[in-house]
Amino acid sequence: MKAAITLFEEQGYEQTTVAEIAERAGLTKRTFFRYFSDKREVLFRGSEELESVWLEGMAGAPPEASPLAVVAAGLDPVAELFAERLSFARIRAAIIAGNPELKERELIKLQTLAGAIEAALVARGAPANAATLAAQAGVTVFHVTFGRWVQQDDPGAFRALVDESLEELRAVTAA
Amino acid sequence: MKAAITLFEEQGYEQTTVAEIAERAGLTKRTFFRYFSDKREVLFRGSEELESVWLEGMAGAPPEASPLAVVAAGLDPVAELFAERLSFARIRAAIIAGNPELKERELIKLQTLAGAIEAALVARGAPANAATLAAQAGVTVFHVTFGRWVQQDDPGAFRALVDESLEELRAVTAA
DNA sequence: GTCTATAGTGCGATAGAC
DNA sequence: GTCTATCGCACTATAGAC
Known part of the structure; x- marks a missing residue:
C-alpha cells in the first residue's frame, strides 16, 4: 500500500499499473488482487x-441522546484518529481529487459508512426514517468537514470544524 | 440507450457487452463510445x-426564501417530471442496485448535482457554507425520497414523499 | 502463473451533407 | 471543396478463469 501511494504520487494514479505496484512491493499481480479487489481499493483501506x-464513538453516547447527537458523538474519536494524519490525508485527497474513478469510490465508501451508521442507530432504537436521515446528515457533515480540514494547517482542528458544520446544518434546516 | 436497457434487463448488466449493445442499436462499439464515455453512462443520461x-424550479423561488426552501422549490418540477416515469425508474433502479459500479456512478452523479445546486445558491447570494450544506441536504432528501417512491405504487406521490422527508430532516437536526 | 475476454483508446479511412 | 459522423482496426489495461 505504501508502494502504491508512492508510485501514485510519483507518476500519477492512471500512469501506475498494478504490475508496477506489485513489483515494487515484492509481490505478484495475482497476490495484489488477493489483497485488494481492484486498483482503487488500495487507497480506501483506511475507511474500514x-x-x-x-x-465505537457512537456506542459511548448516552441512551437518550437524539440520533444526530449520537452520530456526532462518533466523530470525537474520529477527530483524534485524524489528528495524526493530516499530511497523509492531503496526499491521498489530492490523488483522489485528480481522478473521477477514485471520487466515485470515495462516495461509495461514504455511502457504505452511512449505511453502517444507520444500522447502528436502528439497533439503538431509532426510527428507520430518522436513522437514515441522521446517518446521511452525519456523513455529509463529515465530508464537508474533511474537505475544510485538508485545506487548512492545524491537524487538531477537525473537531472544531465538525461543530461549525453541525451548527450550520442546524441553521440551514431550521428555517 | 433503449437497446442497452433492454439487454441489461434480459441478461444483466455485467453479462451484456458493449459490442452487443452496439449491435442491437445498429452501431459499432467505437460509435457507442462516442456517445457514452463508458458503459455505465448509458443509464445516467437522464440525470442531466x-x-x-x-x-429551473429553484430559479422560480422568491428571492427572500431560505437556501433549503429554494432547494425544495426545485423539487416541484422534478416531481412532475417523475410522475410519468415510475415504471422506467423502477427498472433502472433495480439494475443499479444490483451492481456496485453503477451505484458508484449514481453517487457521483448526485454529487455533481449537489455541486450545481450549491453553485446556483451561491449565485443567488447564499453564503458558501450554507449553500454547501443546503445543497447536500437537498440531494439527500431527494435520494431518500426516490428510494421510497420506487417502492410504492403511486407515480404522483413524489412531492408528498419529499415533504415527509424534509419534515423528518428538520426533526432530526433540530434537537 | 498463463491465457482470455472485455472495457476503453488512438488514429486513419470512409461516407454523406452542405 | 470542407465538415461531421461513423467505421475498422490495432492496441493497452484489467479482471477473472483455468
Missing part, C-alpha cells in the same frame, strides 16, 4: 478503520 | 435533465 472508530 | 429541471 474510520467506520469502526466512528461506530 | 434532472439537474436542469431542478435548477
Whole structure:
C-alpha cells in the first residue's frame, strides 16, 4: 500500500499499473488482487478503520441522546484518529481529487459508512426514517468537514470544524 | 440507450457487452463510445435533465426564501417530471442496485448535482457554507425520497414523499 | 502463473451533407 | 471543396478463469 501511494504520487494514479505496484512491493499481480479487489481499493483501506472508530464513538453516547447527537458523538474519536494524519490525508485527497474513478469510490465508501451508521442507530432504537436521515446528515457533515480540514494547517482542528458544520446544518434546516 | 436497457434487463448488466449493445442499436462499439464515455453512462443520461429541471424550479423561488426552501422549490418540477416515469425508474433502479459500479456512478452523479445546486445558491447570494450544506441536504432528501417512491405504487406521490422527508430532516437536526 | 475476454483508446479511412 | 459522423482496426489495461 505504501508502494502504491508512492508510485501514485510519483507518476500519477492512471500512469501506475498494478504490475508496477506489485513489483515494487515484492509481490505478484495475482497476490495484489488477493489483497485488494481492484486498483482503487488500495487507497480506501483506511475507511474500514474510520467506520469502526466512528461506530465505537457512537456506542459511548448516552441512551437518550437524539440520533444526530449520537452520530456526532462518533466523530470525537474520529477527530483524534485524524489528528495524526493530516499530511497523509492531503496526499491521498489530492490523488483522489485528480481522478473521477477514485471520487466515485470515495462516495461509495461514504455511502457504505452511512449505511453502517444507520444500522447502528436502528439497533439503538431509532426510527428507520430518522436513522437514515441522521446517518446521511452525519456523513455529509463529515465530508464537508474533511474537505475544510485538508485545506487548512492545524491537524487538531477537525473537531472544531465538525461543530461549525453541525451548527450550520442546524441553521440551514431550521428555517 | 433503449437497446442497452433492454439487454441489461434480459441478461444483466455485467453479462451484456458493449459490442452487443452496439449491435442491437445498429452501431459499432467505437460509435457507442462516442456517445457514452463508458458503459455505465448509458443509464445516467437522464440525470442531466434532472439537474436542469431542478435548477429551473429553484430559479422560480422568491428571492427572500431560505437556501433549503429554494432547494425544495426545485423539487416541484422534478416531481412532475417523475410522475410519468415510475415504471422506467423502477427498472433502472433495480439494475443499479444490483451492481456496485453503477451505484458508484449514481453517487457521483448526485454529487455533481449537489455541486450545481450549491453553485446556483451561491449565485443567488447564499453564503458558501450554507449553500454547501443546503445543497447536500437537498440531494439527500431527494435520494431518500426516490428510494421510497420506487417502492410504492403511486407515480404522483413524489412531492408528498419529499415533504415527509424534509419534515423528518428538520426533526432530526433540530434537537 | 498463463491465457482470455472485455472495457476503453488512438488514429486513419470512409461516407454523406452542405 | 470542407465538415461531421461513423467505421475498422490495432492496441493497452484489467479482471477473472483455468
